Amino acid sequence: MRLVQRREATVVIVTIGVVIYFAIRTSTFYSVANLITMAQYTSSIAIIGSGEVLLLVLAEIDLSAGQMYLTAPWIVYLLWADGVPIGWAIVVSLACSVVVGLINGFVTVWLGVPSLIVTLGTNYALFGLVLVESNAIQQNMPGTTGEFGILFGVGSWSVGLWALGIGVVIWVLLKQTRFGTHVTATGGNTLAAAEAGIPVRRVKVWCFMIIAVAAGMSGILDSIRIASLNPGNSGLDIVLPGIVAAVIGGTALTGGRGTVLGTLIGAIFLGVLEDGFNLIGVSANWFFLVEGVVILLAMAVNTQLGSLAARTRR
Amino acid sequence: MTTTSDSPGATPPAADGDAEDIILSTEGITKRFGAVVALRGVDMHLRRGEVLGLVGDNGAGKSTFVKIVTGFQRQDAGRIFVEREEVNFHSVTDARRAGIETVYQDLALVPQLTVYENLFLNRELTGLGRLGWLSRPKMRRLATEYLHDIRVSVPDIDAEVELLSGGQRQAIAVARATRQNAKILLLDEPLAAMGAKESTLIIDLVKDLSKNRGVSMIVIDHNYTHLFELCDRLNVIQQGRVTVDTRVADTSVEDLTELMVAEYRRQVREGQALLQA
Ligand SMILES: Nc1ncnc2c1ncn2[C@@H]1O[C@H](COP(=O)(O)OP(=O)(O)OP(=O)(O)O)[C@@H](O)[C@H]1O
Ligand SMILES: [Mg+2]
Numbered sequence: 208m209r210l211v212q213r214r215e216a217t218v219v220i221v222t223i224g225v226v227i228y229f230a231i232r233t234s235t236f237y238s239v240a241n242l243i244t245m246a247q248y249t250s251s252i253a254i255i256g257s258g259e260v261l262l263l264v265l266a267e268i269d270l271s272a273g274q275m276y277l278t279a280p281w282i283v284y285l286l287w288a289d290g291v292p293i294g295w296a297i298v299v300s301l302a303c304s305v306v307v308g309l310i311n312g313f314v315t316v317w318l319g320v321p322s323l324i325v326t327l328g329t330n331y332a333l334f335g336l337v338l339v340e341s342n343a344i345q346q347n348m349p350g351t352t353g354e355f356g357i358l359f360g361v362g363s364w365s366v367g368l369w370a371l372g373i374g375v376v377i378w379v380l381l382k383q384t385r386f387g388t389h390v391t392a393t394g395g396n397t398l399a400a401a402e403a404g405i406p407v408r409r410v411k412v413w414c415f416m417i418i419a420v421a422a423g424m425s426g427i428l429d430s431i432r433i434a435s436l437n438p439g440n441s442g443l444d445i446v447l448p449g450i451v452a453a454v455i456g457g458t459a460l461t462g463g464r465g466t467v468l469g470t471l472i473g474a475i476f477l478g479v480l481e482d483g484f485n486l487i488g489v490s491a492n493w494f495f496l497v498e499g500v501v502i503l504l505a506m507a508v509n510t511q512l513g514s515l516a517a518r519t520r521r
Numbered sequence: 522m523t524t525t526s527d528s529p530g531a532t533p534p535a536a537d538g539d540a541e542d543i544i545l546s547t548e549g550i551t552k553r554f555g556a557v558v559a560l561r562g563v564d565m566h567l568r569r570g571e572v573l574g575l576v577g578d579n580g581a582g583k584s585t586f587v588k589i590v591t592g593f594q595r596q597d598a599g600r601i602f603v604e605r606e607e608v609n610f611h612s613v614t615d616a617r618r619a620g621i622e623t624v625y626q627d628l629a630l631v632p633q634l635t636v637y638e639n640l641f642l643n644r645e646l647t648g649l650g651r652l653g654w655l656s657r658p659k660m661r662r663l664a665t666e667y668l669h670d671i672r673v674s675v676p677d678i679d680a681e682v683e684l685l686s687g688g689q690r691q692a693i694a695v696a697r698a699t700r701q702n703a704k705i706l707l708l709d710e711p712l713a714a715m716g717a718k719e720s721t722l723i724i725d726l727v728k729d730l731s732k733n734r735g736v737s738m739i740v741i742d743h744n745y746t747h748l749f750e751l752c753d754r755l756n757v758i759q760q761g762r763v764t765v766d767t768r769v770a771d772t773s774v775e776d777l778t779e780l781m782v783a784e785y786r787r788q789v790r791e792g793q794a795l796l797q798a
Contacts, residue, residue, distance in 0.1 A: 248743075328734075341599075345738040352556070357533075383644045383654055383655055384647075384652065384653040384654060384655060385647050385653035385655060386653055388634070388638060388645055388655065389643070390641060391631065391634060392634060392643075394633075395631040395632055395633040395634065396629075396630070396631045396632060398627065398629070399630055399631050400631065400643075401593070401594055401613075401630040402625050402629035402640075402645040403613065403629055403642040404612060404613035404617065404643045405642075405643050440669065446614045463632070463633035464629070464633055493539070507751055
């Protein structure tokens, strides 16, 4: 019963299921090269998904994180093209990400606009900014050479380890720190949190800044890894898998409950699914059909297990 | 007994006591929410070690008064004094520093957090310097000990509050406030959802804090039996104003009801006079 009570139970079971399926169907699934591919594909989903957990626990959402992921490397590129050393370009770019998070949080909290709308606005604003500044022309990403490049994305396991590290930091932040308790309290019962003296608005703004900087970092790493920048990519295509990973991982949309561990496993699930379909040569079109069905099933099971767990605990 | 209905806003402070021992007082507290005037000049005082009961109809403004004194809301006008010093609370934390603890009518619990996390809400014990790393074992242990000391029983210190009954939640909310060794306790309907057995437990706890630790308290309740058992003095709030201020020893439920009815009649007459004028 203990296992079923855990919010991550569903995603663990379905992930084990697809891993077994693809391991049997293909001979290359467990090859090192393939594991690296999966880690690389999973990285951005895991990082953005972990950040979304904080916001979902607050009963908020950030739809701009995917576009932040795409915009941050452009800032690095533009600064670098102006002669700024790559390291400083990254620092400034991450600082810009923090500012974007600050704007998202500020408008949501002090102007009372729902974060769904605020961050959709930021998403398009950033997209426009990238198109204008890049003249819609592709560029090569700098910083791909030497040890710097290996550390920041080029190394086989680089992005995977970064994702693991960022995921663990957010996990610890949510579960083991005072700040995390205040996030849960703010999302679970905002009035109660405020009556206990928790600065609920400041807590929210912090979380918008955290996801923005995490997404920005993820984007910089991936761009260095693939060494190119494409201004036409859509941020929503990047943020939505992160949200999916969080939700199938067992994070509620209603606030107060979230699991970074579940989200990391959810990201692995999506990675395994995409990769497995590639390996067995099934058309990518199937991927979305399967993903959609799995989301529906996982949510149905999560809801049922949630009420079952509540009953058995009494 | 003094009734102040003839001269609203003029409760004589410490009519029968030494002015020195007043621990909390307010002067002309006014608060409006848009068109609703919740408080229209509340003058109140609380002596050291005293238990003051607040009675009044639904919507009379009792909770609003508590939220202002505890720094959660800000008054539109009026002044608050703690131990004769004027205070300006900008947050709940300011009031806590001044030694004021509150049990809110809505209990202010987070359903998704455990019993001990709620007991330590915004007072979490942490280690590792400024990193804010939670000392969960210590919080768990202290919470268990405290609940045991005050004989509050919950099924499991690690249970989410969502799974507790209304009365158990209320006990947690009260325990959170009483654990802090506050000078002043504000209890907004602490017994509302409780059965007889649990009520007795909380009443005994409150009495003990008052008698043995000298904690001063304001208790809001709609139940006269509780109030007459707990309180030294009663204030009636009607229409956002203190209309009756009486020692419990000097009154009875009948007297109090009569005074309240008289005040309604007076207000109705006043209203009619206004209409005729
Ligand atoms: N945040 C708020 N916004 C608008 N109106 C409010 C707010 N808080 C209280 N009021 C109004 O102020 C008045 C006093 O409310 P309050 O909660 O203080 O009454 P009360 O005496 O505690 O009542 P009860 O016995 O039902 O708890 C009511 O008319 C209420 O509707
Ligand atoms: Mg009330």
